Amino acid sequence: MSNVDDMLSSARAAMVNAYAPYSRFRVGACIRSEDGRLHAGCNVENAAYPQSQCAEATAIGAMAAAGGRRITEVLVVAEGAALCTPCGGCRQRLSEFAPPDTPVHLCGPEGLRKTMTLGELLPLSFGPHSL
Ligand code: THU
Numbered sequence: 001m002s003n004v005d006d007m008l009s010s011a012r013a014a015m016v017n018a019y020a021p022y023s024r025f026r027v028g029a030c031i032r033s034e035d036g037r038l039h040a041g042c043n044v045e046n047a048a049y050p051q052s053q054c055a056e057a058t059a060i061g062a063m064a065a066a067g068g069r070r071i072t073e074v075l076v077v078a079e080g081a082a083l084c085t086p087c088g089g090c091r092q093r094l095s096e097f098a099p100p101d102t103p104v105h106l107c108g109p110e111g112l113r114k115t116m117t118l119g120e121l122l123p124l125s126f127g128p129h130s131l
Contacts, residue, residue: 070101
């Protein structure tokens with residue numbers, strides 16, 4: 001199994017548990033921490049729409065709770081035909097724990113569609129290095 005395959009299985013398993021009754025757009029994310037462990041998450045929506053949480057944020061929370069502090073790889077999976085890229089807020093959230101050369105795998109349920117780096121997704125980022 002490649003890096004992407006094990007991350008995709010983990011993200012898909014989270015995606016099917018997404019709580020997305022408002023958008024009906026289910027998303028799964030998987031992040032790998034420095035020690036090689038995988039941390040998955042799904043989107044969790046709320047009737048007060050702005051309180052909804054993206055899959056990436058859920059996965060970051062799971063990593064932090066498990067003691068992880070550095071991200072080495074990210075994978076996002078969604079069901080639609082269009083490429084699902086992390087929203088602006090999640091690019092920033094990821095950059096707190098991941099350097100610009102971190103690969104971000106963008107997937108559909110069938111598999112990998114595109115790999116980009118976090119730096120391509122969030123150029124000239126403001127982060128811990130800026131303070
Ligand atoms: N969403 C994510 O969870 N991650 C992304 O990368 C893009 C969007 C969620 C937020 C919301 O629950 C739904 O997808 C529609 O925007």
